Amino acid sequence: QVQLVESGGGVVQPGGSLRLSCTASGFRFSDFGMHWVRQAPGKGLEWVTFIRYDGRITYYADSAKGRFTISRDNSKNTVYLQMNSLKTADTAAYYCAKDPKWLSGLMESWGQGTLVIVSS
């Protein structure tokens, strides 16, 4: 059974940094791509970033380019989202999600999410 557990959320000041983690279990982590998706309060889902199974291909939404970095450690079954230069607009619940393939663009399993609040 696929399980994804996010951690690392919290309150941070504008301009600050935060690193989110998502630890996976129940499947062969190193075979699958992983996504981060966020939902700001009262807003819809926003795809943020993707990393291929081997870490060699990454994609970002325009809102994340240059500020966020996705990475993964297949030995720890964990995907990370390093967020720098945070803005109030980055306040959201951040979900990690499993791609059903090494790269399809779909999100077939989701974690419970971790809340990031950017506020002074």
Next chain:
Amino acid sequence: DIQMTQSPSSLSASVGDRVTITCRASQGVGNYLAWYQHKPGEIPRLLIFAASTLQSGVPSRFSGSGSGTEFTLTISSLQPDDVAVYYCQQYKSAPYAFAQGTNLEIK
């Protein structure tokens, strides 16, 4: 980048009604179109991929159709458990954009 839009943004219907939500892409995405259901207090759930293929475990009252730039999600007989926000998403190319969502309520 491909932009996604949905209509309507909100919808109220009665139990047993047939409900249709429309999704449009700013350029052709073939059949690389997915639908997700997000119930209040729960995590999002993949309902349909490849425009019309039901994910395992999804009730057969849900169906999807379309290709290219116009797609529809249909619930053949609305149930109380279907109250949720529904999103379409293109996965033809990154960035893998979602549309703004349709908030479905029971009358």
